[in-house]
Amino acid sequence: MVLLQPLTTASPQSSELTGVAQKFTALRSQLAKHRLDAYFVPSADEHLNEYLPEAKQRRQWISGFTGSAGDFLIGTAQAWVFVDPRYYEQADMQVDATLQKVCKVGLEDHQTVEEVLEELGGNAAKQxxxxxxxxxxxxxxxxxxRRFADRLNASGVEIVxxxxxxxxxxRSQSPWAESEPIPAFGDQPIIALPDQITGESLTKKLERVREALGKKKAAILPVTKLDQIAWLYNLRGRDVECNPVFISYAIVTLTDAYLFTNTSRLDEAVRxxxxxxxxxLDYEQYLPTLRSLAADHQPVLIAASQTTYGTYLQLKAVKAKIVDGDNPIETFKSHKNPVEIAQMQKANLKASWAKTLTIKWIEEQVAAGNVISxxxxxxxxxGLYKQQEGFIDLSFPTIAGTGANGSIVHYSNPNPACKLINGDLLLLDSGSQFYGGTTDDTRAMSIGEPTAEQRDRYTEVLKSHINCAMQRFPKGTTGSQIDGIARSSLWQSGLDYGHGTGHGVGVFLNVHEGPNGISKRVNQSLDLGTINSIEPGYYQPKWGGIRLENLYFVKEVKQESPKSEGDNANKTPWYEFESLTYIPFDKKLIDRHKLNPQQIAWLESYYAAVIEKLxxxxxxAEKSWLQDACQI
Structure with a gap:
């Protein structure tokens, strides 16, 4: 869970310096020009990216709120920023309350964007x-x-x-065109990956996609999302910070395939x-090509949750035959093959080494009385990531929050003025992109001797992590079912956390990917070969935060041989998690007496694997330290 921009604070006074008020005035003049009562600015761009190139960070630019998720709405007299629980504290720090209202979605007395629009539409209808x-x-x-239309039509809201x-x-107007010009984008180099890294050739991937199209009785598949394109064509780029993707569109038909991007940056190896x-073809040829193909009345497969409404309007304009269905690339991408699993194991072992040695270094600096930030x-x-062979980039800006900063879930601008102080907790969430694999892991640790409350909260979060990680489950179990298991022990103690328990992870791709994950909102099954984080937490403003995160892949449980052939009939496969991450937890924060025998057995087995792998x-000397760190 990451941010794209540094965390900064805002105030009514600073808004005059940052020009937020002036930006609002200029945007409202555009509303008047188009005869609009409000304008909606989501986080996403034309490729539905969670992580945006700077040129497409529109909501961040206009509102000043830099979280990686959240929406903005501006009316003729008011403006609103809508955030989920991960960003409650951050939004309060960054958003000027004199100019825009923070709507903390999920809290009582805080509205969703639809509720605000229903109210505005109702007021207009009265007039x-x-x-x-x-x-x-x-x-x-x-x-x-469709959700907007279904919900808002009854309130008299017309979507334009x-x-x-x-x-x-x-942004293109003065003074911003001179002082804050829109950066160039889509111009970074692209590389081709060999089959020994991807585990599957372009030819085979296209065959599978076309087979899926045939089953859906469709002939054309437009592809909007960048990680789907990168995976399908076995290409990687650097157009988006921390994400090895490149600005592009793709179209696959039963006989042809197309890539639309800045063609001037493609070298001979990629070609x-x-x-x-x-x-x-050039990037700008995507829509004309799609319209031309669809005009032949070949059915177009559209994944409604992964295709822009703009694309849909273009297809409707040529009276295309549209088939609703899931994008097969998203499913294929999430099911990692054995080569991809092996690449992820290598990458995450490198990251585990770096995080473990960082923890050791922090302990030594604190013990020596050295002040570090x-x-x-x-x-x-x-620096330790960069020492490893194959390092490409971070997979998100490092989160290193000490003391109260640890409660800001996506705190992403480690501050040189914030020192590690005895009695505080440090939350360190970091990840990397290696050639062939992506990593993401989190540890919280005590600075000096922890308090009883810190030990209690940490142990509860650890129990939640262990309960989830050791859970076996039958084929077909969904992420929402596992999410409840992870939270169960915390709930018994009256504790919870406002984010999902886990997210899918790409292979040398986006650190957040679907459709799998572990969350109350994820109804996708946790299939064989999917990779998920497990990262329960606890956060208390002005106190700090705890998050314990490993990556795991789903594998089949080895079953004992059946006593008879009948014992094996209609037997549902059972799955379990195997860790990709091998980093010790903070033993000073673990209250062993609060762990049950099964949790202790899991932790002992995990520590044996940590020692073996690292x-x-x-x-x-490092081995000796690790042996001691893994004592419980």
């Missing part, structure tokens, strides 16, 4: 007026548009697609990797 809501249709999904993004229009299978910690672990990478 016998139609409330006109402007949207950029290329920044919301078909599903989101505006192909010109109004935030971009404001050869696609030769004879993929037609390479959040920024020092971030520099240390990032020891070959360590010096004798």
């Amino acid at each position: 016998e007026k139609t409330f006109r809501l402007g949207i950029d249709p290329f920044t919301i999904t078909i599903s989101q548009y 697609p505006i192909l010109e993004n109004l935030v971009d229009t404001v 050869q990797s696609l030769a004879g299978q993929v037609q390479i 959040e920024r020092d910690v971030a520099h240390k672990i990032e 020891s070959p990478l360590l010096t004798d």
Whole structure:
């Protein structure tokens, strides 16, 4: 869980310096020009990215709120920022309450964007007026548009697609065109990955996609999401910070495949990797090509939750035949093959080595009385990542929050002025992109001797992690079912956390990916070969935060041989988690008396694996420290 921009604070006074008020005035002039009563600015861009190139960080630019999720709505007299529990504290710090209201979705007396619009639409209806809501249709999904339309039509809200993004229009005006020009994007190099890294050739992937199209009785598949394109074509790029993807669109038909991108940056190796299978066209040719193909009345497979409403409007304009269904690439990508699992094991072992040695270094600095800062910690672990062969980039900006900063779930700008102080907790969440694998892991640790409360909260979070990690489950079990298991012990103690228990992870791709995950909102099954984080936590403003995160892949439980052939009939496969992460927990914060025998057995087995995996990478002194760190 990460941010794209540094965490900064805002105030009514600072808004005059940052120009938020002036930006609002300019945007409201665009509302008047288009006869709009409000304009909706989601987090996502034209590729529905969670992580955005700087040029597409529209909501961040207009509102000042830099969280990686959250939406913005501006009316003629008011403005709102809508955030989920991960960002409650951050939004209060960054958003100027004199200019815009923070709506903490999920709390009583805090509205969702739909509820605000229903109220505004109802007020307009009382005056016998139609409330006109402007949207950029290329920044919301078909599903989101349908939810808006179904919910808002009854309130008299008319949704008005505006192909010109109004935030971009404001950004291109003076004075921002000179002082904050929209950066170039989509111009970084692209590389081709060999089959020994991906485990599956482009030819085989296209065959599987076409087979899936045939089963859906569809002939055309437009692809919007960047990680799907990168996975399908076995290519990687650097157009988005911390994510090895590249700005592009793709189309797959029963006979052809297309890649639409900035073609000037493609070298001969990339062109050869696609030769004879993929037609390479300029980025701007995507919509004309899609319209041309769809105009032949070949059915187009559309995944409503992964395709923009703008694309849908283009297809409707040529009277295309649309088939609703899941994008097969998303499912194929989430089921890692044995080569991908092996690559992830290698990458996460490197990351585990770096995080473990960082923990050792912090302990030694504190014991020696040396004063170190959040920024020092971030520099240390990032330096250790870079020492490893195949390091490409971070997979998100490092979160190193000490004391009260640890309660800001996506705190992402380690501060050189924030020192590690005895009695505080440090939350260190970091990840890396290695050639072939992506990593993400989190540990909380005590600075000096912990308090009884810190030990209690940490042990409860650890119990939650262990309960989830050791859970076996039958094929077909969903992420929402496992999420409840993870939270159960915390709930018994009256504790909870406001984020999901885990997310899917790509292979040398986005650190957050679907469709799998562990959350009350995830109804996707945890299938064989999927990779998920397990990261329960506890956060208390002004006190600090605890999060304990490993990555795991789903494998089949080895079953005992049946006594008779009948014993094996209609037997449902059972799955379990195997860790990719091998980092000790903070023994000073573990209250062994609060662990049951099964939890202790899991922890002892895990520590044996930590020692086995890491020891070959360590010096004798480091091995001795690790042996001691793994005592419970």
